[in-house]
Amino acid sequence: MRLAEAWRVAWDALRANRMRSALTMLGVVIGVASVVLLVAIGTGTKQRVEQQVEGLGSNLLLVVPGRLDVGSAPAVSPLTLQDVDAVGRVVGDPSRVAVTVASGATVRAGNREDFTTVQGVLETTPTVFARELGRGRYLTGSDVDTGRRVAVLGDSVARSLFPDREAVGQQINVAGVRFRVIGVFVPLGQSLGVDRDDEVHIPVTAAQRLYGTQRVDAIAVKAPDRERIDELGERIVAELNGRHPGTEFSAVTQEQILGVLGDILGILTGVLAAIAGISLLVGGVGVSNIMLVSVRERTREIGLRKAVGARPRDIGVQFLLEAVLLTSVGGLTGMALGVGGALLVAALSPIPAAVTWWSLALAFGVSAAVGIVFGVVPAQRAGRLDPVVALRAE
Amino acid sequence: MSRAPAIEAVDVSRTYQLDGVSVPALRGVSLTVGAGDYVALIGPSGSGKSTLMHLLGGLDRPTAGRLVIGGREVGTLSPPELARLRNETIGFVFQAFHLLPRTSAVDNVALPLVYRGVGARQRRERAAAMLGRVGLGHRLHHRPNQLSGGEQQRVAIARALVTDPTVLLADEPTGNLDSTTGAAVLELLERLNTESGVALVMVTHDAEVAARARRRIAMRDGVVVADSAALPGEASVLGEARPADGGGGR
Numbered sequence: 078m079r080l081a082e083a084w085r086v087a088w089d090a091l092r093a094n095r096m097r098s099a100l101t102m103l104g105v106v107i108g109v110a111s112v113v114l115l116v117a118i119g120t121g122t123k124q125r126v127e128q129q130v131e132g133l134g135s136n137l138l139l140v141v142p143g144r145l146d147v148g149s150a151p152a153v154s155p156l157t158l159q160d161v162d163a164v165g166r167v168v169g170d171p172s173r174v175a176v177t178v179a180s181g182a183t184v185r186a187g188n189r190e191d192f193t194t195v196q197g198v199l200e201t202t203p204t205v206f207a208r209e210l211g212r213g214r215y216l217t218g219s220d221v222d223t224g225r226r227v228a229v230l231g232d233s234v235a236r237s238l239f240p241d242r243e244a245v246g247q248q249i250n251v252a253g254v255r256f257r258v259i260g261v262f263v264p265l266g267q268s269l270g271v272d273r274d275d276e277v278h279i280p281v282t283a284a285q286r287l288y289g290t291q292r293v294d295a296i297a298v299k300a301p302d303r304e305r306i307d308e309l310g311e312r313i314v315a316e317l318n319g320r321h322p323g324t325e326f327s328a329v330t331q332e333q334i335l336g337v338l339g340d341i342l343g344i345l346t347g348v349l350a351a352i353a354g355i356s357l358l359v360g361g362v363g364v365s366n367i368m369l370v371s372v373r374e375r376t377r378e379i380g381l382r383k384a385v386g387a388r389p390r391d392i393g394v395q396f397l398l399e400a401v402l403l404t405s406v407g408g409l410t411g412m413a414l415g416v417g418g419a420l421l422v423a424a425l426s427p428i429p430a431a432v433t434w435w436s437l438a439l440a441f442g443v444s445a446a447v448g449i450v451f452g453v454v455p456a457q458r459a460g461r462l463d464p465v466v467a468l469r470a471e
Numbered sequence: 472m473s474r475a476p477a478i479e480a481v482d483v484s485r486t487y488q489l490d491g492v493s494v495p496a497l498r499g500v501s502l503t504v505g506a507g508d509y510v511a512l513i514g515p516s517g518s519g520k521s522t523l524m525h526l527l528g529g530l531d532r533p534t535a536g537r538l539v540i541g542g543r544e545v546g547t548l549s550p551p552e553l554a555r556l557r558n559e560t561i562g563f564v565f566q567a568f569h570l571l572p573r574t575s576a577v578d579n580v581a582l583p584l585v586y587r588g589v590g591a592r593q594r595r596e597r598a599a600a601m602l603g604r605v606g607l608g609h610r611l612h613h614r615p616n617q618l619s620g621g622e623q624q625r626v627a628i629a630r631a632l633v634t635d636p637t638v639l640l641a642d643e644p645t646g647n648l649d650s651t652t653g654a655a656v657l658e659l660l661e662r663l664n665t666e667s668g669v670a671l672v673m674v675t676h677d678a679e680v681a682a683r684a685r686r687r688i689a690m691r692d693g694v695v696v697a698d699s700a701a702l703p704g705e706a707s708v709l710g711e712a713r714p715a716d717g718g719g720g721r
Contacts, residue, residue, distance in 0.1 A: 079585075079588060082585055082591070089573070089574075093573055377569065378571060380569075381569045381571070381582075382582070382586075383530075383554065383557075384528070384530060384557060384563045384569075385557070385558060385563070385582055385583035385586065385630070385634075386554050386555065386557050386558025386559075386583050386586035386587065386634075387554060387586050388550065388551040388554040388555070388586070389550050389551065389554070390551065391554075391586060463531075464530045464531075465525045465530050465531050468530075468565070468569070
């Protein structure tokens, strides 16, 4: 039998049992759609995170206690402002060094309040992290040196506390201490469902007094050039190791952060795809099941076809094509649904989704392969049927 | 007529294995179907006539003996080769018609040509011409459930003959039809036998039907007990009856 003819026969057979074919396909449709959608979300998330890490500013080194690695727990920081000065000396330019000591706190203004992240920082933050002020001014060196109670608000905090007034010049109350608002950041928007404008910057000295601590959580350095960034990191780590024997420090670059985040998100995407793959497998078992039913139902047809000259192979190919047709039509439908779902998720929710051609190719290839794998047994069974027995079947 | 025999069976046996027990269905049958023969195969249920039909049609292979169909020794053929032999030399007509549902008459008739690799257009032309010969030229695009029993059997006959076989095997072809329709179908088979020279081998319970054949082969307990071709003056004289006690399980 010619292959085109076999395709037509397979198509007719599926059309003859429309409801059953549709329900069998549904398993594959759901499997493929979820593979496409979940891989799109994983890929989109990865792209978004990479953009954001790159958006932090160029030539950035983050100095943290402990190791930056998948699965390592954050360590309590032994770093102090003296260490920051030491790092500044290593770098040779204190204006390239930023710090943060961050804590969640309730911020009040009048009868309004907002729970937000209050970060103690140096005046160098806008330079190191490329942050822009929307209005007012940022912290100065003297604000930091004197621990002045002044604050720069993220856009969301400003809107929340002062919905109908200009925030700059107003008083806010952070954990029972009054601060004066001196500036508001340009909005950054959301990332991964997190509002990046939900923060308040105050002088690190004021923050340490507020939280009753001497520590700083992390130090960030904007390296003068890209080529010597690793060497600079090593010198900083050596300096800090000398100052804090027994504690390990890491200086990591954006590339390293991207690598670690990429690993995490890659694993996440893989796990999602594997879960979706299981549903595709279940769909395949459904195909196998329905093909066995179909072979049994059409035993007489198989007998007749053999009587008039169909070879075992002709019959096998016919049933195999039927299974492949089921899964590939299901696969195409699932791809369309997955792509549609990904576009919908990207448009209507903060979750990013990026459909990649390889996930489509993979999903379609896998669904066609599922048809072959799960169609082979029923097809062989059909092909090997004894025509005499088959013709007698009820 | 002295053409080469269409089918030649020499001491053919067929034993089935049922749950480890050997059940002999045919026990040493020898007969020859000549080109253009008209044979009625008669006998009670369980006499082995269905088994013999399946063997003569190349649907099954003998467990012993020599069976030659269209010049080819069946015992040496693989399943695909046997399929090809059926396609080229045998036409089947069944009691239950065995038409594909949801498939037009013309496509049902064209089915054997599909497995011969004939293109769609030519298939339809030949199938339509064949349907014309069985008197259904006006029913090409009807589906089996839109046709009467007699018409369905005519479609099945057209399907059996569309490949131009040398032997037409009909298993109780009138068994599912009323007597008037059955008679018409029988006349059609006889006419085709005469016109195209295709040998007609028909299994039947009906003594009246059997009486119309030029040759009658009677079976009982897996052996041929009578073959009228053994009588002088018949078209084929090669068939021979074996004694009822002879040649079991070879």
